[in-house]
Amino acid sequence: MAELVITDLVVNILIIGVSFVALNWASNLAISNAVKVSTVTRLGKTTVGFSMIAFSTSLPELTVAVIAALSGGAPLSVGNVLGSNIVNISVIIGLAVLLLHLRGRHKRKSVSNSGSGDGNMIPTSARSEMSSIYFGLFISSIVPLFLIYITNATWAVGLVLLFIFVGYMYKLSQVRLPAENGEVVTQEEKNRLKRYVIFMVAGALGVVVSAYFLVESAVSIATSSGISQQVIGATIIAFGTSLPELTLGLKAFLRGHSGLAFGEIIGSSFINITLILGITFLVPALVGSPMTMNMNVFQNLVIFSIITNLFLWYFLSREKIGWREGAIFLSIYALFLVTTLGIIQPQ
Numbered sequence: 001m002a003e004l005v006i007t008d009l010v011v012n013i014l015i016i017g018v019s020f021v022a023l024n025w026a027s028n029l030a031i032s033n034a035v036k037v038s039t040v041t042r043l044g045k046t047t048v049g050f051s052m053i054a055f056s057t058s059l060p061e062l063t064v065a066v067i068a069a070l071s072g073g074a075p076l077s078v079g080n081v082l083g084s085n086i087v088n089i090s091v092i093i094g095l096a097v098l099l100l101h102l103r104g105r106h107k108r109k110s111v112s113n114s115g116s117g118d119g120n121m122i123p124t125s126a127r128s129e130m131s132s133i134y135f136g137l138f139i140s141s142i143v144p145l146f147l148i149y150i151t152n153a154t155w156a157v158g159l160v161l162l163f164i165f166v167g168y169m170y171k172l173s174q175v176r177l178p179a180e181n182g183e184v185v186t187q188e189e190k191n192r193l194k195r196y197v198i199f200m201v202a203g204a205l206g207v208v209v210s211a212y213f214l215v216e217s218a219v220s221i222a223t224s225s226g227i228s229q230q231v232i233g234a235t236i237i238a239f240g241t242s243l244p245e246l247t248l249g250l251k252a253f254l255r256g257h258s259g260l261a262f263g264e265i266i267g268s269s270f271i272n273i274t275l276i277l278g279i280t281f282l283v284p285a286l287v288g289s290p291m292t293m294n295m296n297v298f299q300n301l302v303i304f305s306i307i308t309n310l311f312l313w314y315f316l317s318r319e320k321i322g323w324r325e326g327a328i329f330l331s332i333y334a335l336f337l338v339t340t341l342g343i344i345q346p347q
Contacts, residue, residue, distance in 0.1 A: 019214035030203030049263025056204030069283035096253035097326030136270035141309035158281025165274035
């Protein structure tokens with residue numbers, strides 16, 4: 001019996017190691033091709049991150065939403081969406097900016113390539129482009145507050161959210177940016193656009209698959225160690241569904257593609273709030289099992305979701321996110337974990 005446990009442990013550790021290698025390779029593939037898609041289509045890195053990359057990395061949440069809606073577990077999907085949005089903003093941006101700051105202390109040049117000389121992770125080149133996705137951040141901020149206000153969410157709410165998703169994604173697809181520095185896209189590069197898109201999506205899906213195996217192995221190790229299912233669900237699984245966004249976001253920031261990273265983070269939050277929640281509320285009605293969900297049970301998640309979005313909105317309006325702002329984001333997530341796990345009970 002002991003030998004079997006040890007064997008399982010070794011196998012899971014090997015899977016985790018291979019998954020990390022695959023995560024690194026797949027994220028590089030996705031980012032490099034996303035930059036090429038942005039150049040050829042003139043959609044901009046932020047828009048490409050907001051739409052194509054964010055949609056691919058939101059597949060875990062989408063899968064959870066469909067399964068939960070069909071099996072009567074819609075509350076699981078709602079909690080997963082709100083929790084993932086908190087992770088996407090607070091953890092990814094917080095870790096990225098602190099890593100850039102630490103790297104800049106030893107190699108100042110690399111920081112200036114990713115932002116300004118003071119460690120700001122919002123480069124001038126991305127500021128005008130990012131204005132096109134502010135509406136997505138606004139929707140991600142206001143919808144959770146609206147859901148708490150109306151108390152009960154029905155299929156009609158889901159339908160409205162899906163309309164918002166389709167309408168805004170169509171609007172983004174119509175926006176084109178001027179070529180940077182007189183850059184000319186050759187016909188050969190235009191002919192390769194389909195290949196770039198395929199490789200970009202394949203890389204993003206590779207990140208999702210690798211993250212799945214990594215999380216499954218981590219859960220197996222935690223379970224065999226006697227950790228409760230509640231703790232595993234609130235930590236490993238909740239964090240694991242955001243692992244694709246975390247991997248791609250961190251890699252994009254560290255490689256100097258801040259616009260792509262911000263687009264992917266905000267886009268994922270927007271897709272979670274509109275498409276994923278829309279499916280969660282609407283699908284039960286389509287299969288003949290309409291439901292009304294009491295949103296008050298998610299009050300803690302909604303509060304932290306709003307807080308993280310408001311801080312991001314404020315920092316973006318100031319056009320500066322440095323190590324202090326990164327520390328604030330990580331502190332918010334630490335407080336969220338503490339309250340969620342019940343170490344501190346709200347009064």
